[in-house]
Amino acid sequence: MANDRLRDAILRNGLTPGAVAEKIGVDPKTVERWITQDRIPYPRHRHAIAAIVREDEPYLWPDAVTPEKASKIGQSELIRLYSRRSSVPYDLWGRLIERAQKRIDILAYAGLFLVEQDPRLVDVLRQKAVDGIEVTILLGDPTSDAIERRSVEEGAPGVMAAKIRQVQHYYNRLADEPRVKVLYHDTTLYNSMYRFDDEMLVNMHVLGFPAPHAPVMHLRRLNGGDLFGTYSDSFDRVLLGAKPQPGGEVAT
Structure with missing residues (x-):
């Protein structure tokens, strides 16, 4: 064969x-x-x-590559584990964005901290797209039950939807850039993911804790490993059900 x-x-x-x-x-x-x-x-x-x-x-x-071998290689894909997102060095985010040559993917409910810690982020993403890089941003649908449930679990009803609407004002400035997609999902997220080519920051979600206080894994893809691929596949599944507008139909 x-x-x-x-x-x-x-x-x-x-x-x-x-x-x-x-x-x-x-x-x-x-x-x-x-x-x-x-x-x-x-x-x-x-x-x-x-x-x-x-x-x-x-x-x-x-x-x-046997499953055992893939699992062993996957352990080497973990570059570093941060006990909380607030411990991730500020300049690491910038380096990963700057080094990206093919794709930048963001999966979060709001991810407001990205534009708050770097007011130039939208302009940087626009230039990366102009340079030929595909940028995909998946935000939570502020009208969905999953968003309000997350807010309630964190003890702040309505706050998550408000954060999403706030971050929309930033990303709406990218609406005219064809290589940038801003879509909305109603998934119950177990992790937020920030993928830059073959590197990724995975912000785990912990019940009752806001994302800045939850751990983050820094991963780098290795051939034959299965850890990076597991989270990449999860991102792609959320993308399949994403919608161009809050409360709208699934994008095709």
């Missing part, structure tokens, strides 16, 4: 088996066998190919 995933990934990146072989230092016939006979390369070659075609190893070779 052929490895169609590998074949497709190579072609999508404008490459040929011969070009891949040259980049990683093997015979072109070896790459052909990896494709046509679905042979599994050595780990060092899998790492190199996955980096070249920008895909995860488990996607290209599902049988090559």
Whole structure:
């Protein structure tokens, strides 16, 4: 059986088996066998190919990385654990935004602190979008039950919806930028997520505690790991149910 995933990934990146072989230092016939006979390369070659075609190893070779191995690699994806969001260095947020070259994704209920700690954030996101970076911002739907429930759990009814409406005024300034999407979700969030290419800050939610007082994980994706991918998949699931307007229909 052929490895169609590998074949497709190579072609999508404008490459040929011969070009891949040259980049990683093997015979072109070896790459052909990896494709046509679905042979599994050595780990060092899998790492190199996955980096070249920008895909995860488990996607290209599902049988090559066992769940145990993926879990072990996933542990190395954790760069640092902060006991609370307020402990995350201010300049780390700026560095992650500045270094992003492909995508910036924000999933929160409000995330008001981002624009409060850096009044230039909206202008920075606009310029990143002009430079070709896709920016996706998922805010909580202020009309949803999930938002009011979160406010009540924090002992401040109505506050979360007010924060969302406040942050809307900032992001509405990006409405004319085609590479920026601001959508709304009614998901009960277990974490807020801030993804910058292959790095992510995950702000865990703790019942009864505001987000600034809850832990944050700094993750960096590694080929074959499963921790970063778990949270990325969660972001994508929320995105599928997001709406262009509060109280509106799901975006398509």
